[in-house]
Every structure is written in structure tokens, then in C-alpha cells.
Amino acid sequence: MSEAHQLKQALRAVLSGQQRAAADHHRPAWHLAPPVGLMNDPNGFIHFNQRYVLCYQWNPLACAHGAKFWGQWSSADLVNWRHEPLALAPSESYESHGCYSGSAVDNQGVMTLLYTGNVKFDDGSRTAWQCLATRDEQGEFHKHGPVLALPEGYTGHVRDPKVWQHDGLWYMVLGAQDLALQGKVLLFRSPDLHQWTSLGEIAGSHMNGLGEFGYMWECPDLFELDGRSVLVVCPQGLAVEEWRWRNTFQSGYFCGSFDYNTHQFRHDEFHELDLGFEFYAPQTCLSDDGRRLLIGWMGIPDGDEFFQPTQANGWMHIMTCPRELTLHGDRLYQQPARELQQLRGEESRLAGSAQTLPALPVNSAELALTVSGACELDFAGELHLTIHAQGVTLWRNNLRSGEPEERYWRGEVRTLRLMCDRSSVEIFINDGEAVMSSRYFPSANPELHFSGTGEIGLRHWSLRQCV
Ligand code: FRU
Secondary structure, three states: OOHHHHHHHHHHHHHHHHHHHHHOOOOOOOOOOOOOEEEEEEEEEEEEOOEEEEEEEEEOOOOOOOOOEEEEEEEOOOOOEEEEEEEEOOOOHHHOOOEEEEEEEEEOOEEEEEEEEEEEOOOOOEEEEEEEEEEOOOOOEEEEEEEEOOOOOEEEEEEEEEEEEEOOEEEEEEEEEEOOOOEEEEEEEEOOOOOOEEEEEEEEOOOOOOOOOOOEEEEEEEEEEOOEEEEEEEEEOOOOOOOOOOOOEOOEEEEEEEEOOOOEEEEOOOEEOOOOOOOEEEEEEEOOOOOEEEEEEOOOOOOHHHHOHHHHHOEEOOEOOOEEEEEEOOEEEEEEOHHHHHHEEEEEEEEEEHHHOOOEEOOOEEEEEEEEOOEEEEEOOOEEEEEEOOEEEEEEEOOOOOOEEEEEEEOOOOEEEEEEEOOEEEEEEOOOOEEEEEEOOOOOOOEEEEEOOOEEEEEEEEEOOOO
């Protein structure tokens, strides 16, 4: 389909659907959501020419996965975002079934995108091209076509290039599935972003001391933080255990050291990045002042997503808030980006036994709590957090089956920071030691109810609308 035709279709979808989507009371007040259609992974996250750019996997034409476009936002401050013209539409034969995920780099002042051209065949097989596009000074993107074909030894599932520069050379990690159907991360190097040389596999199932560890690894992101190397990645196919890996697909990280001479990545064990019900495919970038920022998709491609009520209003999914990463030993801590404090309005302070606290509005709010003892936090009867001696349990009814489902964090809770929007909450435990992100779909103006005999001290801010 020609690009002009696709753009016309996308424009028609936005113009005819955006009013209804905007009127939905589940639409976030300050998180990013697509104007219409289905959004998934964050893509091309970069600070470039004084602005942050965040692109995203987008099907503007339907609340369904399908031939993905790249939508685009930009922001000077990580708080106030504006929707920009579409970055990529899947118009060429090498991307016929989607401009899949990828990243952005600054190549001598030219914003350059590396992304996956996904191609499906009638027999159910597929191939993948790693493709390059550049942005000109007017903000138009120009496709330069594939720069890397499917490497030998892998199925058609090779995708999601994350590219960075080190000592004058470009490096790229790709998520992949080998012919034995094991998930892997591949490394490539290039002098110019166009000619790529394989440096082999750096991590994956049955590597670096791991046993069977998933049939496909998606969305890798390798970066340095506080002198160590961190690989963020989404291994698909980990079996559910009692206390962990309870989502259909997980997103987590390995902390270790990457050697640019031997191309070896030695790492410790896998840790989930977020223990809530919805979190996947995050991407990081460096802030203007050198902080490592992360944004994730507050969704999971597991089919349950199609039971979310926003679909009836023609839009689906939101991004997480931007988060700052720091390393404590071999553990990543996440905190809401400090810029989000600009959203704070009126503050109230309360303290006492949980059961004596009044209900508080959480439509668009931030809460900072100190906690001791057993407490229960109930979000409008739809999402429930129990704080107990072993840690926390997050509970809700599954949207598809109506059956209760739970997620856990084990440890001693001292503080909680709750970042609340109209249909989501991000729970930061102990200054970012763990995070639980979840959607929930309350009636308008949800309230948070407290119970239990534990003691709580809290600050509550209403957050102003900014999207
Ligand atoms: C992760 C993912 C990526 C892929 C994209 C397609 O959610 O499956 O691996 O590039 O979504 O939308």
C-alpha cells in the first residue's frame, strides 16, 4: 500500500475517532496514550536538539496488533508532550507487515532511526530486515531501506535494534530466536550505521550459566550505569513460579560487565523490572544531564489486553511515566523522573492508623507514604494492595475471566510512592527498590481507601492534567 494512502487512512482514523477517545474517563490526565488505536512499545527514545523524542508502536487503524506505524511525541521537559507528525508508516515491501520496534541515535547532528521491517509470508513464516531512516531539518523522516538482512542461524524473529556509539563505532543489539527456538541477544558493529558486522551472541537461553530461558528475547537494551553494564530485555516463555514471572511475558534485566574487546557479556541473574500486571518492552535513553531514563509500555501482548474497556472508545494502552534508573549493587532502582514534580498541585498531609485515614482522590495524584505494620490500600474496589509481614500483594479481578489474580513483592516495605492516573497506578516501593505498574478501570473520580492497623504517614498531591 502506498505511503500516501496509509497516511490518509491514519489521518481519517484520528480525525473520526479522537474526540470519542479524548472523552473517555479512563483516558490518562498525564500519561501518554495514543490519540486512537492501539499503542505498544516505546521506540526511538532520545534527547535531541534540546527536546526529548519518544516514538511508539502504533496501529492507528484499529484496536488490534497488525501492521505497525511509528507515532511520535516530543517534549522539552518530559512532562508536557506534543504529538508530532507520524514518523514511519509500513509502506515498503521490506516492512510490509509493520515498522517494528527500534531506536534513535544522533549521527553527527542527524537523528537516525534503526527499526525492524517485519515481513510475513502466506505460509505463516516471516523475515525481518533491520532498516534505517533519517530525519531532516523540517522533521520529515526519509527511509534508506534495509541495512541488515536476516542473519543465518535464526528464524524470522530477529528484531528491535537498539543502537549506541562507543569509541567512534556504532553497536547494535537485536532480539532473536535461533533455529533451536531459543531466545538470544545478537551484537553487531558498524563504522557508519550502514555496514554491519556480526560480533555473535552476547546473551540468551542456555548461555552465561542460564538454563532454558525462553523461546524468544525481545527489545534488548544494553547500557552502562555506574560503572556496570546492564542488559534490559524481554525473554518470552519463562514458566510461572510461585512468587515471580507471573505475567505471560516478562521484562527484566541482567547486571554484569560487557567487554568491548572480547564482546563477552558476563552477567548475574535475571530480575524483573516491574512486578505489576502491565509492563513490557521498555526503552532507555540518556537525559540532557546524563541520567538514564526508562519508559515502558503499560501493557502486555497476552490477549487479555483486549478485555480492557477503552477499546469500546477506540483506543488502547498507555506508557509508564518516565523513570530514572540508578544501580544499588546489582539491582536497578527506579524513581519517577524528578521533572514530574512540576505536575504537583495542592498538597495535603495526613498521619495515623491506616483505618482512621479518610479516602483520598486518586484520579490524578501522587502519594508519598511511610508505612509500618499491616495496611490495605483499595483503589475504588478495583485494585487492592495488601502490605503484610512478607511484603506486598497486589490483587484484582482478571478482566477476561473475572477470577482474582495476584502479583507479589517480598521484602520489608518502608515507603511507597504512588503515581496515580485515571486508569493506572505505578507503585514504587522503598524509593524504587521495586515497582508494580497496573491498569485498572474504575468509574469516574476513583478514591483510595485505607484499612488495617498499621501506621501510615502520607503526603498527597493532586497532579495537573498535561496531555
Ligand atoms: C514487543 C514487540 C516487539 C516488536 C513489536 C511489534 O512488544 O513484539 O518485539 O518489534 O512489539 O509491535
